[in-house]
Amino acid sequence: MKLDINKVINDMLAGIKGTVADSWDEVKAATEQFMQRRKERLLLIAELRITGELTEEKFKSRLNDEKLLLEAELNALAVITKAIAQRAANTAIDILEQAVKTAISIG
Amino acid sequence: MKNLITKTRSSRQLLALLLVATLAMYGCRVTFVPEYDSALAADIEETARQVDRFYLMMLETTSAEDNGRAFEVFAPEYVDIEVMLNSLLNQNKIKPLNQNSTRIAEITLELWQKYKEEHRTDNTLSDGLIKLNRKTFSDLFYAMQVAEKGKELATNPPK
Numbered sequence: 001m002k003l004d005i006n007k008v009i010n011d012m013l014a015g016i017k018g019t020v021a022d023s024w025d026e027v028k029a030a031t032e033q034f035m036q037r038r039k040e041r042l043l044l045i046a047e048l049r050i051t052g053e054l055t056e057e058k059f060k061s062r063l064n065d066e067k068l069l070l071e072a073e074l075n076a077l078a079v080i081t082k083a084i085a086q087r088a089a090n091t092a093i094d095i096l097e098q099a100v101k102t103a104i105s106i107g
Numbered sequence: 108m109k110n111l112i113t114k115t116r117s118s119r120q121l122l123a124l125l126l127v128a129t130l131a132m133y134g135c136r137v138t139f140v141p142e143y144d145s146a147l148a149a150d151i152e153e154t155a156r157q158v159d160r161f162y163l164m165m166l167e168t169t170s171a172e173d174n175g176r177a178f179e180v181f182a183p184e185y186v187d188i189e190v191m192l193n194s195l196l197n198q199n200k201i202k203p204l205n206q207n208s209t210r211i212a213e214i215t216l217e218l219w220q221k222y223k224e225e226h227r228t229d230n231t232l233s234d235g236l237i238k239l240n241r242k243t244f245s246d247l248f249y250a251m252q253v254a255e256k257g258k259e260l261a262t263n264p265p266k
Contacts, residue, residue, distance in 0.1 A: 022264050030253045037246045044239050053235035058225075062239070065218060069246060072214045075207040076250040080257035082139040082207075087261050089137045097135055 003103040008096060015091040023084040030080060034073040041066070141202040143258040150198065151255060154191040155248035161188060162241035171231050178227045185223045192216045195251070208254045215247045 045062050048054040054062065161184050169175045196212040199205055222240050226232050232240075 019264070023260050026257070026260060026265050030257075033249065033253075034246075037242075037249065041239070041242055041246065044235075044242060048235040048239060051235065053233045065221075065243070068214045068218065069243065069250075072211045072247055072250040075210045076254040076257065079140055079207045079254040080260060083257050083259070083261035086137060086139040087264070090135075093135055093137070 002106055003099060008099040011099070012092040012095045015095050016088040019088040019091050020084055023080075023087070027077065027080055027084075030077060034077075038066075038069070038073075041069070138204060138261075140207075140258050140261050141205050142262070143255065144198075144202075147195075147198050148252065148255045150191075150195060151248060151251050154188070154195055155245070155252075157188055157191060158244045158248070159241065162237050162244075165232065166234060166237045166241075171233055174231070176231045178230050181226070185226075189216070189219060189223070192219055208251065211247065211251050211254055215244070215251065218243065218247070 045054065045059065045066075049056075049059045161181075165176065165181065169180070192212070192215060196209065196216055199209040199212045202208075222243075
């Protein structure tokens with residue numbers, strides 16, 4: 001049985017790196033959308049305060065709601081990053097498993 | 108000596124076999140998020156559409172004058188949509204490893220109930236507040252959809 005552990009580790013790292021790189025655009029796109037949407041909401045909240053449609057009390061209440069919206073957005077990003085981590089971890093496990101199987105068959 | 112080499116080789120093979128068997132036994136897989144659920148994604152889309160329609164209809168077909176936006180006019184639709192939001196929350200809650208999506212659904216329901224109570228208390232809603240509420244929920248449903256769609260990344264690389 002011959003198992004080149006350094007090669008296996010390097011292959012596993014390459015697998016993880018490739019998986020994360022492939023999915024990075026998804027995280028970036030979602031983050032940019034969240035930022036843009038936040039900007040539009042804050043602009044509208046400010047406008048409504050200026051025109052008096054939002055009282056001071058409701059203005060503060062809406063700003064507090066923004067914290068909940070941020071929490072929702074962070075939770076959405078957490079799902080994406082967990083999903084990417086899952087695929088990366090499983091890619092690494094597949095590489096290890098395949099290397100061990102190959103070593104057994106050669107041995 | 109030959110016997111010793113054979114023995115060592117066999118024990119290594121045995122170790123490797125045990126490693127593979129252990130990996131196989133535990134499914135060789137880690138799971139951090141539940142599987143993407145296309146039925147739930149469709150429900151999110153449908154609820155988002157209903158909420159959008161609710162606020163657009165209010166904005167386009169009613170006016171704050173002459174009590175045209177009194178709470179009771181919209182109470183049945185508030186109930187219908189709250190039922191849909193409760194359903195989304197429950198569908199998320201029952202899935203293991205789904206605390207992030209569950210929290211988004213909780214926040215959406217919490218704000219829906221809050222804005223409903225504001226409407227009930229004020230017994231009217233200005234055009235500006237309708238636009239703000241519509242936008243807020245559109246953004247929350249977007250976060251919900253991002254989370255659900257994001258689960259696909261666990262098994263499928265992005266195209």
